[in-house]
Amino acid sequence: MDVVAPLPRPAAGDLLDGFSLEMTGKDVAALEAARPAIPDGTRVNVTFLGTEDTELRLAAVRAVRRLGLVPVPHLSARRLRSRAELEAYLSALRDADAADHVFVVGGDPTVPLGPYDDALAVLRSGLLQEYGVRHVGVSGYPEGHPAISEPALWSAIEDKAAVLREEGLAGSVITQFGFDTEPVLAWLEAVRARGVDLPVRVGVPGPAGIRRLLRYAARFGVGTSAGIAKKYGFSLTNLMGTAGPDRFVHTLAERHDPGRHGELGLHFYTFGGIGATSDWAAAFRTGARVPAPAPATA
Numbered sequence: 001m002d003v004v005a006p007l008p009r010p011a012a013g014d015l016l017d018g019f020s021l022e023m024t025g026k027d028v029a030a031l032e033a034a035r036p037a038i039p040d041g042t043r044v045n046v047t048f049l050g051t052e053d054t055e056l057r058l059a060a061v062r063a064v065r066r067l068g069l070v071p072v073p074h075l076s077a078r079r080l081r082s083r084a085e086l087e088a089y090l091s092a093l094r095d096a097d098a099a100d101h102v103f104v105v106g107g108d109p110t111v112p113l114g115p116y117d118d119a120l121a122v123l124r125s126g127l128l129q130e131y132g133v134r135h136v137g138v139s140g141y142p143e144g145h146p147a148i149s150e151p152a153l154w155s156a157i158e159d160k161a162a163v164l165r166e167e168g169l170a171g172s173v174i175t176q177f178g179f180d181t182e183p184v185l186a187w188l189e190a191v192r193a194r195g196v197d198l199p200v201r202v203g204v205p206g207p208a209g210i211r212r213l214l215r216y217a218a219r220f221g222v223g224t225s226a227g228i229a230k231k232y233g234f235s236l237t238n239l240m241g242t243a244g245p246d247r248f249v250h251t252l253a254e255r256h257d258p259g260r261h262g263e264l265g266l267h268f269y270t271f272g273g274i275g276a277t278s279d280w281a282a283a284f285r286t287g288a289r290v291p292a293p294a295p296a297t298a
Helices: 011-016 025-037 054-066 083-095 119-123 150-167 181-193 210-220 226-232 246-255 274-286
Strands: 020-023 043-046 070-076 101-105 135-140 170-175 200-205 264-269
Touching: 011 246, 011 264, 011 274, 020 025, 020 274, 025 054, 025 274, 043 054, 054 070, 054 083, 070 083, 101 119, 119 135, 119 150, 135 150, 150 170, 170 181, 181 200, 181 246, 200 246, 226 246
Parallel strands: 020 043, 020 264, 043 070, 070 101, 101 135, 135 170, 170 200, 200 264
Antiparallel strands: none
């Protein structure tokens, strides 16, 4: 669809102020190409994939810094083979002037490859502050986790918030992505009721092919019923097109109550590419976009 003339900035555009993006070590060229559409100082999370080595991750981190953006390297607890490996990576990040912000996640391996069972173990290691980390992001799961029980998830986020306070580290939460605002908002209320007051960045999939979105949803246990798909703006019976988060962001903005849900921002999972996500966000923030599509038919 062609972009229409600029519209007044939508209230939902406020949610995109200070949004963050995610990239892998292989996405440097895509980030460079997309840079004109990305606001200066945007946080860019650099993932810690098992298929990428340290040098590739560090090259991505350095590229983010070189481009005038803020690198947020991931630390995948169960992928770390030793305390020495964690120290070496943190030291390299410090040398690259990229250790201020990190995101600590448990990681995919069922059995830890080293001494860190989960993100909390990394937070308690004492190494983050030693190497200059000032802000730590942690994970949140509004729709649960396919391999972790709900009580364990609640305990984990409460414990991580407590450790960050004890260690004097600033923190925030980045949630798993989803297609339905209802579980996100309910989860936010529950988080605040438990005394966790960290700012939350709600995970949002950038524009991408519907088949790809569904593959990631199946992998991470994200709901994709016909009703949810319709609310988000795509149909499960027509998987050939693409879908963007317009309707999700509008609904989240309309229903966000700071008193109940706390401080919110957005974090984009760039499943359809950094360029497509950055262009979408730039257009949406200014109102230079087409109106949200009509509801899809199931």
